[in-house]
Amino acid sequence: MPWPLLLALLLLLAVSGAQTTRPCFPGCQCEVETFGLFDSFSLTQVDCSGLGPHIMPVPIPLDTAHLDLSSNRLETVNESVLAGPGYTTLVGLDLSHNLLTSISPTAFSRLRYLESLDLSHNGLAALPAESFTSSPLSDVNLSHNRLREVSMSTFTTHSQGRALHVDLSHNLIHHLVPHPARASLPPPTIQSLNLAWNRLRAVPNLQDLPLRYLSLDGNPLAAIGPGSFTGLAGLTHLSLASLHSIPQLAHNGFSELPGLQVLDLSGNPKLKWAGAEVFSGLRSLQELDLSGTGLVALPEMLLLHLPALQSVSVGQDVHCRRLVREGAYPRQPGSSPKVALHCVDTRESAARVPDIL
Ligand SMILES: *[C@@H]1O[C@H](CO)[C@@H](O)[C@H](O)[C@H]1NC(C)=O
C-alpha cells in the first residue's frame, strides 16, 4: 500500500471511534471506545448485567463511563458498594430490573459526574430526601416501581441549571409533594416529567418547575378546570391520553397554558364535547389529538379559539389540516383569508389507493 494511503487510513481509524474489549471482572464485559486523533480519549463501558447479587461490590476500570448492573437481583445499594476507583467518573449507571426496595440516602453521594441513572423495574416504595443532590443528573428513570408519594424536592440536583428529565411512569403515585416555596435549595430543574399510569386523581401542583413536557396519561383524573395548570406557562407538550376516568373538561381548563404547542387527549372514549371554549387561551396550540374520543364533530369554531392550530386528529383515523383559502386577488383591505379544516379519513384513502392505481 502506498504510504500516503496508509497514513490516511490510519488517520481515519484514529479519528473515528474504535471499540476494543479489555480484561475485566469475571463475568462482566468491558468495552473501550476510543476517540480523537491517536486515541486521545477513551470511554469504558462495563456490562455486569444478569450475574447475580454476589458481584457487589464490583471493581471497575478507572476510566469507566457507563456501568450496567441491571438484572442482578440486588436488594440494596449504598455508598460503600458504589465507591472506589472508577465510580467517581461514572456518567451513566443502570440499576434497572433489580429487587431494590429502598436506597440509602447517600447511595449516590460519591457519583460526582453521574448524568443518567436508571432505577426502573425495581420495588422502590419511597425515595429518601435529597438522594440526588450530589450528582449533575439529567436523566432519572424511576418507572415501574411502587412509589406512592413523591416529593419534588427529591430531584434537586447538582446540575447548575441543566434540564432534568424524570420518568415516574407506572408507579402507584397518588400525591406529589410540591417543592416548598421557602426551601433553602432552589426548585429542581425538571424539564420533562412522565407521570403516566399512576393513581393521581387531580393534576398535581407543579408550580415553579421549568416544565416543558408533561404526561399524565392513564391517571384517574377527575376534572380539568381553571387553575389545574397554574404556574406552568412554559409547558409546550401535554399528554392526557387514556385517562382512567371520565374527566370533566371545564371551560378555560387550559387557559393557563399560552405556550402549549401539542395537546394529546386521545384514547378517552367517554370524553364529551363541552364546547370549543374548553380550549380557549391555547393560542400557541399547533397539534391537537382527539382520536379515540367522542369529540368527533369539529365545529369550525375550534379555529377561532385555536389561532395557531395546524393539525387535528379525530375519530379513528381522521386527520385534519389547516387550509388557508386565499380570497379574490388583490385582497380587499380588511378582509382576512378564509381558514378551514380539511379532513381526510386515512383508512378510506388507503383503501382507495388500489382503485387509483
Ligand atoms: C452496604 O451494603 C452492603 C450489602 O449490599 C453491606 O454489607 C454493607 O454493610 C452496607 N454498608 C453500609 C455503610 O451500610
Ligand SMILES: *[C@@H]1O[C@H](CO)[C@@H](O)[C@H](O)[C@H]1NC(C)=O
Ligand atoms: C425508563 O425505563 C423504561 C423501562 O425500562 C423504559 O421503557 C422508558 O423508555 C425509560 N424512560 C426514559 C425516559 O428513557
